[in-house]
Each structure stands twice: as C-alpha cells, then as structure tokens.
Amino acid sequence: MGFHHHMSTDKRNIKAKKSITALPKTPTGIKGLDEITEGGLPTGRPTLLCGDAGCGKTLMSVEFIMRGATEFNEPGVFMAFEEKAEELADNVASLGFDLRKLQDEKKIRVDHVHIDRSEIEETGEYDLEGLFVRLGYAIDSIGAKRVVLDTIENLFSGLDNQAVLRAEVRRLFHFLKDKGVTAIITGERGAGRLTRQGLEEYVSDCVILLDHRIINQISTRRLRVVKYRGTVHGTNEYPFLINRNGISVLPITTLKLNTEASTERVSSGIPALDGMLGGKGFYKGSSVLVSGTAGTGKTSIAAYFAAAACERKEKCLYFAFEESPAQICRNIRSIGIDLQQYVDNGRLKFHASRPTIYGLEMHLVIMHDLIREFKPDVVVLDPITNLITIGSVSEVKSMLIRMIDFLQEQEITVMFTALSLNTIINDQTDEGISSLVDAWLLVRDIEFNGERNRGMYIMKSRGMRHSNQVREFVITDKGIDLVDVYLGPGGVLTGSAREAQQIEEKTGAALRDHAVSRKDREILRKRSVLEAKISSLQSEFESAEEELNKIYLEEELKKQITEKTREEITRRRRGNS
Amino acid sequence: MEQPERFDEEDLTVNGVYRLKLFIAGASPNSTRAVNNIKNICETYLKDNYELEIIDIHQQPLTAQHEQIIALPLLVKSSPSPLRRMIGDMSDTKKVLTGLGFHKDQM
Numbered sequence: 124m125g126f127h128h129h130m131s132t133d134k135r136n137i138k139a140k141k142s143i144t145a146l147p148k149t150p151t152g153i154k155g156l157d158e159i160t161e162g163g164l165p166t167g168r169p170t171l172l173c174g175d176a177g178c179g180k181t182l183m184s185v186e187f188i189m190r191g192a193t194e195f196n197e198p199g200v201f202m203a204f205e206e207k208a209e210e211l212a213d214n215v216a217s218l219g220f221d222l223r224k225l226q227d228e229k230k231i232r233v234d235h236v237h238i239d240r241s242e243i244e245e246t247g248e249y250d251l252e253g254l255f256v257r258l259g260y261a262i263d264s265i266g267a268k269r270v271v272l273d274t275i276e277n278l279f280s281g282l283d284n285q286a287v288l289r290a291e292v293r294r295l296f297h298f299l300k301d302k303g304v305t306a307i308i309t310g311e312r313g314a315g316r317l318t319r320q321g322l323e324e325y326v327s328d329c330v331i332l333l334d335h336r337i338i339n340q341i342s343t344r345r346l347r348v349v350k351y352r353g354t355v356h357g358t359n360e361y362p363f364l365i366n367r368n369g370i371s372v373l374p375i376t377t378l379k380l381n382t383e384a385s386t387e388r389v390s391s392g393i394p395a396l397d398g399m400l401g402g403k404g405f406y407k408g409s410s411v412l413v414s415g416t417a418g419t420g421k422t423s424i425a426a427y428f429a430a431a432a433c434e435r436k437e438k439c440l441y442f443a444f445e446e447s448p449a450q451i452c453r454n455i456r457s458i459g460i461d462l463q464q465y466v467d468n469g470r471l472k473f474h475a476s477r478p479t480i481y482g483l484e485m486h487l488v489i490m491h492d493l494i495r496e497f498k499p500d501v502v503v504l505d506p507i508t509n510l511i512t513i514g515s516v517s518e519v520k521s522m523l524i525r526m527i528d529f530l531q532e533q534e535i536t537v538m539f540t541a542l543s544l545n546t547i548i549n550d551q552t553d554e555g556i557s558s559l560v561d562a563w564l565l566v567r568d569i570e571f572n573g574e575r576n577r578g579m580y581i582m583k584s585r586g587m588r589h590s591n592q593v594r595e596f597v598i599t600d601k602g603i604d605l606v607d608v609y610l611g612p613g614g615v616l617t618g619s620a621r622e623a624q625q626i627e628e629k630t631g632a633a634l635r636d637h638a639v640s641r642k643d644r645e646i647l648r649k650r651s652v653l654e655a656k657i658s659s660l661q662s663e664f665e666s667a668e669e670e671l672n673k674i675y676l677e678e679e680l681k682k683q684i685t686e687k688t689r690e691e692i693t694r695r696r697r698g699n700s
Numbered sequence: 701m702e703q704p705e706r707f708d709e710e711d712l713t714v715n716g717v718y719r720l721k722l723f724i725a726g727a728s729p730n731s732t733r734a735v736n737n738i739k740n741i742c743e744t745y746l747k748d749n750y751e752l753e754i755i756d757i758h759q760q761p762l763t764a765q766h767e768q769i770i771a772l773p774l775l776v777k778s779s780p781s782p783l784r785r786m787i788g789d790m791s792d793t794k795k796v797l798t799g800l801g802f803h804k805d806q807m
Contacts, residue, residue: 237768244799246775247788248733252725253757253769260761282771282787 146353149197149269149305152190153183154495155372156346159361161354164329169299169306171326173317174333179344179365182214183333184271184307186369189220191269192230197305199269200261204236204277211235218369229265234258238281245283251291254278255298262302270299274309276320289320296325317349328352334360343482346372362484364492373488373525384408384586389501389536392431393424395605396564399581399590405562406586408534410527414541415566419577420598421540422446424564425503426455426462427603428538433465437500440493441473444509448473459602472497478509486510487522491529499535506540520559527559561585566596576618579605595621718742718750718800719779725772726758730789734773737790745797775799 148162157163164170164187172180188199203211211233215222225231234257262270275295279288299306308326310318317323323330330350336343345360363372388403391411397404405411411428413421425441432439443451451473452462465471474493481489494502504526511519523539530537539560563582568575577596581589594605595618606621722738724731735754742750757764757772767776771787777800786799797807 234765236770238770243771244784244786244795245788245792246786246795246799247737247791248730249771249773249788250725250728250730251770252728252772253723253764253774254771256725256757256761257764257769260764278770 167303168328170329173310178333178335180309197268198265200267202234232261270304270306272308364488392427401587409561411538411562412560413564419566432501433470439501440499441503443475502537504539508542574618720752721776723774733789
C-alpha cells in the first residue's frame, strides 16, 4: 500500500511539473509587462493586482481589457465595484479608446456593481449568487476571454457576513477558472498584507504589486511580480509610467549579455576622429562616452555626431538635460552646423528636460518610451552628469546599464556626454561609467604658455585599432578639426606653442642639412687617412713575416747540415772498423 | 438612486398596498426558505394588502444587472416609500418587519 501510495504521488508530481512548464500565457499588451512576465498573465487563471489607492491598478486593468479587445481579439468584461461609470469612461478615453464603440461591437462589457450599505438590511442567510449570475451572463454574452474585477474588496464594506463573503470569494475564483477566463482581480493594500481582505490567499498563480512612492519629493511608480507560479520572473521592482499611451513598465532588460555585436561602423561626423578610430568611426549599436571639463566642446562633438546621422538619412533622438534645443541649435550653428533643418525634416528630435523634474527611473522610462515611439538610429544624452544631481553615482550607473542594454538590443548607437570636474569624486564617476561604454573619448583642457587649448584622446575603443595619440581639438566657425599636437620638454604643445614649434622645426631642418654635408666631407677625409694607415701596417706586417721565414729556413738548413755531418761521422766509424 | 424612482412613480396610484419583489436563485436552500418565510410574513402581517412578485434571476440574468443584485435572496419593497432592500432568507422576522416599515408595537 505504502509503496503504491508513493508511486502515485510521484506520478502526480511529474504531472504537476509538466503542467507548470507548459503554463500558457496571455499577453497583456502593456508595454514592458509582458517582457517581465515572459509572455503575460497566466491564461485562464486569475491574477491579483494589488497596491495602494492611486497606484494605477484600475488603469492597468482597464488597459489589459482594452488591449485584449483591440489587439488580441479577446473580448473582455470589466466589473467595476468602485468607479462611477463616467470615471471609467474617462479612464478609457484617456488611453485613446472609445468605450461606447467597443461596447456596441460587443468587444467589451462593463458592469458597475453598486452597493450601498445603508439601503440593505440583512435578514438571514444569503450568498452572492447575484454576482455570479451577472458575471456569468456578461462573460457568455460576448464570449469574453478576459475579466477584470475592480475591486472586489468593496463588497466587504457593503455586507456584514464576513464568513459568507470569504466563502463566496473563494467560490468566485473557482468560477473564473471554470469559465477559463484570464482575470485580473484588484485589491487595495492592507496593513502588513498585500490586500485588506487577504485576497492573496485565494490566488495561487500570479500576484503583482504596484507601488507609488515619493522619494525626495519625486514620485516614482513601481511594479513588482510578487509571485508567478511556474515562471521565471524578475523579483526586482520595475518602474513604470502612466502617460497618454497607457502604462509603460520599464523592464530591466537583457542583463544576459547576448546581444548581437555589429561590425558595421558609423561615422562620428568628424573625419579626423573617424581616422583615429581605425578610419571608420564607432561600431553601430555601441555606446560612446565623451567626457571632459567645462567648455571643452562635448556638446559640439555630440551635435556633429547627431548631424552626421541625419545626413545619412537616419533618425536621431537628442536628450538635452542642460540646454534648451533652441540654445543648442544656436550654439552649434556658430560652428557651421545647422541642426534646425534636421528638426524640420523630422530626422532629429530633441527632448529637453530638467533632471530634477523626475526621479531617475522616470527619466529612464520616459526615454524608453520616446525611443520606442521615435525609433531612432542614434541617441544622444547630453550630459548624463546632470542626472547625478538627482541620484547617487551607483543609481546613475545602474540606470545607464539598463539604458545601454536597451539601446544595444535595438542596435542604436548612443553618445553620452559627461562633465568631469577636477575633483577626485568626479574622476570616479567618469571611471564608473566608462567601464560600461564601448568607446571613451576624453577632452581635456591643456593650459600652457598662457593659453587654454583642448586636447582630445581616445581612452578606449573596444574591438578596434585606434590611435593612442593626443590630438589638439580645434573648434572654428567652420567646424571641428583635430590636429596633431607636439610633445616638447615641457609636455604637450598646443595652440601658438605648437605653431612656434612648427616654425622652429622648419628652420632646424635647413641647419641640419648644412651640418650633414659638412660631416660627410669629414668622413671622407678620415677614411683616406685610415686607408693610408692600413696599407703601411700591411707592409710592416709583410716584412716581419719575411724576416720570420728567413730565420726558419736558416734553422732548417742548419739542422740538415748537422744531420749530414752526423751521418758522415757514423759511416766513417763503421768503415774504419 | 437610479432604479428606485421607477417604482415610486408606479406606486403613486396605488395607495397603502405593499409592493414586494423577491429575487431568488433557482431552488437553492436559501431561496426556498426565503420564499416560504416571506409568504408567511405577508399572510400574517399584510393579509390582502400586498403584491408579491417572485423572480428567479437564473431565468432573467439581465435583471441582476439592472436591479443591482449581488446578494441573494433579495427582497425589494418599492411601496409604500421609502424603498427598502433586504437580503437573506427572511428568517429574521423582526428585521423583515422593520424593513417593511412596522413599528415595534405593531409586531
């Protein structure tokens, strides 16, 4: 028995696991939410959407229904327990949908549940069958696939018998599952609980929490997926925005680092700079940081970059955090670029905002939104350092990571400008951000010889051969150019010192020519002297050798004679005997 | 205050008669009890002075929305005014009578 029992539980577990992995999802159509949930809400099941009053849960559920009806061909029922009919119509209209038309087309059915406690006397046992009949009828009459109950908790304040209410709410969730509708049930946040009535007990599949916080007088809306059965979901808080297009959740995209790397190049708009970057410019979809001290021409570089994109018939979105578009256009016109023409032909779009109007994440959401809408090829953020005034360095960094990831995914090339002050803290800022970017251009003031000139160099440029030279960066009314700088004993020479050096080098060359010819003659002379010496030594050696040979021959001769004499003596002795 | 007015207008002509509507959900135990209880109450306290209509919302689902029905059984007294709504199986006779407008000494 025991064995069998185990067998069956094992089987059940396997079955359960299978159904979890196969959990189908219904896209909400809400920007970003489907990405976070990897597909949407669990199909045919209720999802609890909770949060404080004014957190945006009604709007989010309205959008779920509207998008279902208009984009996914899924009719929807909206049962409102709190909002007045006009308020709901306003909400729908604010998203740009025509509620009446959708109702006439039987794509949407709205039912307002009105409970006035003062009208009702409780005279014994009751249940909520009326609600079930209404809901069932509404679903069946239009073949609804989506249902919103907003917010069912209001029943609890209208009726006394809490035990009945709880049992009936439980029954309602089963009812929704039986109907096979994808439902959102909203609930207001309670003390220490997700909802006042503990609705989270009844929903086992998906719970989403919305939050509306004010930090440093800046309001931020956030969304968190508290629970999603059988799905990998981010547990982070995702900021979201409510605007004329509805809700826009900012997903913390692809920290997967699996984005395609393009080998295509885009020009920086400054030929000499392209030259420093292996002759072709930046990689498409890469991120470029231009940092420098005040007044070093960061915005000019950004404007050239933007103008070059527009000239290529691409679109550029320019986020200005410091100057107004009019100011930028005027200033850039003075160095020979007319940005206004690109604004007029729709290729360039400015978005100017003071960093301090929103929180950091709101900026990010707004930027996301604009990028998704405008679909630029190139984005400029000028300057990002102003954002640090509203967030810490690490917050700005995490925001930029997300921004860069998002842009990389869309193959959008981005240029950030950053102001670096000559303080240690901001040096760190530079470095903190610079590790994220693919290319880093540094523009420096070079103060020398009573002048202030600009020097530019490429701190890094991933994946390409690039110049390691410091160039002088010259801004004239004809535009930007980069000139080779000179290294002198006192350091880098720029401006008039460079010109002086150039003149000096010219005169120096003539003198050098003269010196060279004089040295040549000297060498010739030395050569003949040496050659004479060599020949005299040679003859000296030859005579010495001769002498040595003579001695050797004499010795040999002597030896032979002595030998002969000895032989003669020996022979004579023998003959004698 | 949308629906009640319709009842009031109708009732201007009929004076003193109790007009009651009991909404029920099929033959559920609560519904059956409510029908029996309200019939008893009417016969005991309102004899020959009432009109009782019993409506099964399973048969008329649209009525549920029009009459703002959530909890069932529901008794609506539209006349004499004021309009009163009572939910439950009508087992608490005192509460039903209070809802119908009876004073303590009349019960």
